[in-house]
Each structure stands twice: as structure tokens, then as C-alpha cells.
Amino acid sequence: MNTFPKINLPRLEQSIAEMARFGIKSNGGCCRIALTDEDKQGRDRFVEWCTEAGCQVHVDAFGNIFAVRCGSDGDSGMVLTGSHLDTQPNGGKLDGVYGVLAGLEVIRTLNDHNIRTSRPIVVIDWTNEEGARFSPGLTGSSGFSGHIDIGAASAITGADGKNFIAELGRIGYAGSMDRDAIKPAAYIELHIEQGPVLERCRREIGVVTGVQGVRWYEVDVSGSDRHAGTTPMDDRQDSFFAVARMAEAMRRFALSLDSEVRFTIGRVAVQPR
Ligand SMILES: [Zn+2]
Known part of the structure; x- marks a missing residue:
């Protein structure tokens, strides 16, 4: 195929606006802290959307959500994309959300055009990326990548004294997906810049060349x-x-x-x- 189909921008914007309602603040920002009721509502809606888009949705022991769109080559490595749906207490509606819902929009667009990829595509919501309540952050991605085990996660207590694993269970996202079910071949994440540099040099998009x-x-x-x-x-x-x-x-x-x-x-x- 020579040309890539275009995404449906109004649909993506609509989904971002709808996700922002879970934890909306009067200043237009968002407070959807990890494993709160608002996080549960956001997760539930995301799962609903992914299921509607024909994905199989799995949750692992760290509460990470994996929405899998099958490929034609069942054994090939998967293309992973995603980010986080949790926010800081004074978060915006795009940080993290954009990366998750852009992945979903890619799947919806592929569906619209009846495109079957050879590799499976997986859209992920990583649990507690921000660390606003359960410090440090990146709990879900650290668990998936093997940097912390479930024992270490069980010992995490939030700023409000609540236990990480207990709160995962409370909102219904203590899953059991085997980590080996996801075979990464590539990972790509779309994220807002969180800084003024691109705008200052009038660029719409840049490529990350390093991490902090x-x-x-x-x-x-x-x-x-x-x-x-x-x-x-x-x-x-x-x-x-x-x-x-x-x-x-x-x-x-x-x-x-x-x-x-x-x-x-x-x-x-x-x-x-
Ligand atoms: Zn982020």
C-alpha cells in the first residue's frame, strides 16, 4: 500500500474530551489519580472502546491494560503503543491520555479501512505512571519490564495510606494476564511535549532522542x-x-x-x- 489512511481527527478529539470528563476540574484540567474512582471510570470507558473496536482486552497483575488487535501472523512479535490514563492532581487532559487514545484511534482507522496488519497491535494503559498517589511512579511499566515484582508492588502504600494492590482489586483491575502473552517487537508512544521548545520553533512534532x-x-x-x-x-x-x-x-x-x-x-x- 502506498498511502497511509488518515485518522479520524474529530473522533480522536471526541474521545479525548470524553475521557477528560472523568476527574474534570473547573479550570479545564483533569484530576484522575491512579486507582481512584475516576481512574476506574476512565479505565472502564477505555476497555469499552477497545472491546467495541474488536480488541481482546487483558489486564496483568499490575493493573496494566493491554488491548490486542490480532495480526495475520499469529506468531510474530507485537507492535506496542500506549501511555497512561492517570494524571497528576493538577493534570491536563492530554498528558498520557493522548498516547493511549491515539493508539486506539490507529486501531479504529485500521478497522475503518479493513486493514489487517501482519503483526498484532497492542494499545496499553500503564498503571500509575505519574506516581502522584503511589510513589514512585511508573509502577505498571516497571512491573511489566521486570524492574519490580508483584511482591514489591504489594508493599507500596499510597499517600493516603491505602495499599496499591488492594486499591487495584477495589477498582477491579487486579488482573492475571501472563506477561509472556505479550511479545514486544516494537514500542512507540505518542506524547505531548510538556515543554515550549517545539512551539517556539514552530514544529508540530519531534522525535525523542533521549530520556531524562x-x-x-x-x-x-x-x-x-x-x-x-x-x-x-x-x-x-x-x-x-x-x-x-x-x-x-x-x-x-x-x-x-x-x-x-x-x-x-x-x-x-x-x-x-
Ligand atoms: Zn505523561
Whole structure:
């Protein structure tokens, strides 16, 4: 075949809009945190759509959803695509969702044109990619790739004290699919950029050439408790003042390095309050 069929853009946009309703916020964003009722609603709808599109839907022990469209060569490796349906507490409606529903749209388009691929195509929703409730994130993809086992996942407790596996069971997504049922030949993920660079250079799409290597540090800076009102300025040891100077110095350092290095300070807690 010389030309690729075009996807149905209004249908994709409609699906994204419908998914955004599960956990919609008044500012147009989305709060669909992993394994909450909203996540269950989003998952249920995704499964419904995939089933309607003729896929076989499987769930593994980490709650990852695999929607499989069979190929003509049953034994060949599969083409995997997907992303995550969970969001951050102040998430947008595209992060992750776009990658999952774009995969579904590919399957719907292939159906529209009666195209049978030789390789099976699998659209995946990875569980707890964001890690907003169950830290760290990437739980589902780490489980599938063998970086954590189900024992380790069973020990994960959420910020609200709830257990990861128990919550998976509660929303009905503690599955039993054998990991070997999925034989990856390739994996492709469509994702929004989450940065301003493409827009700045007026490009619509780019190819990822590397992934981020994140390092987190927790730093304690100790001062000394003095009376806020009566201690003269030159006798104070205010730890936050030191933190402010450190933050500025680190930012300057990051700017002096090459442009691939990013740095931020996420959370600062000052004691006594
Ligand atoms: Zn994402």
C-alpha cells in the first residue's frame, strides 16, 4: 500500500474530551489519580472502546491494560503503543491520555479501512505512571519490564495510606494476564511535549532522542532557633535565608552547564513554622 489512511481527527478529539470528563476540574484540567474512582471510570470507558473496536482486552497483575488487535501472523512479535490514563492532581487532559487514545484511534482507522496488519497491535494503559498517589511512579511499566515484582508492588502504600494492590482489586483491575502473552517487537508512544521548545520553533512534532535521568535530593539545612523579634540581625542563623542563597547559586550553576541540564526545587518546608 502506498498511502497511509488518515485518522479520524474529530473522533480522536471526541474521545479525548470524553475521557477528560472523568476527574474534570473547573479550570479545564483533569484530576484522575491512579486507582481512584475516576481512574476506574476512565479505565472502564477505555476497555469499552477497545472491546467495541474488536480488541481482546487483558489486564496483568499490575493493573496494566493491554488491548490486542490480532495480526495475520499469529506468531510474530507485537507492535506496542500506549501511555497512561492517570494524571497528576493538577493534570491536563492530554498528558498520557493522548498516547493511549491515539493508539486506539490507529486501531479504529485500521478497522475503518479493513486493514489487517501482519503483526498484532497492542494499545496499553500503564498503571500509575505519574506516581502522584503511589510513589514512585511508573509502577505498571516497571512491573511489566521486570524492574519490580508483584511482591514489591504489594508493599507500596499510597499517600493516603491505602495499599496499591488492594486499591487495584477495589477498582477491579487486579488482573492475571501472563506477561509472556505479550511479545514486544516494537514500542512507540505518542506524547505531548510538556515543554515550549517545539512551539517556539514552530514544529508540530519531534522525535525523542533521549530520556531524562532524574535525580532527587533531600537537603536539610539547619539554623538555630532564636527569638524572631529580639535577636539582632547579625546574630541570626535563619536556615531559609541560606536555602534562598543556595537556590540562587544552584540555578546559576545549572544555567552555566549545557542546555540539557535542568534543575528545580520542588518543596521547601521551614521549621519552626
Ligand atoms: Zn505523561
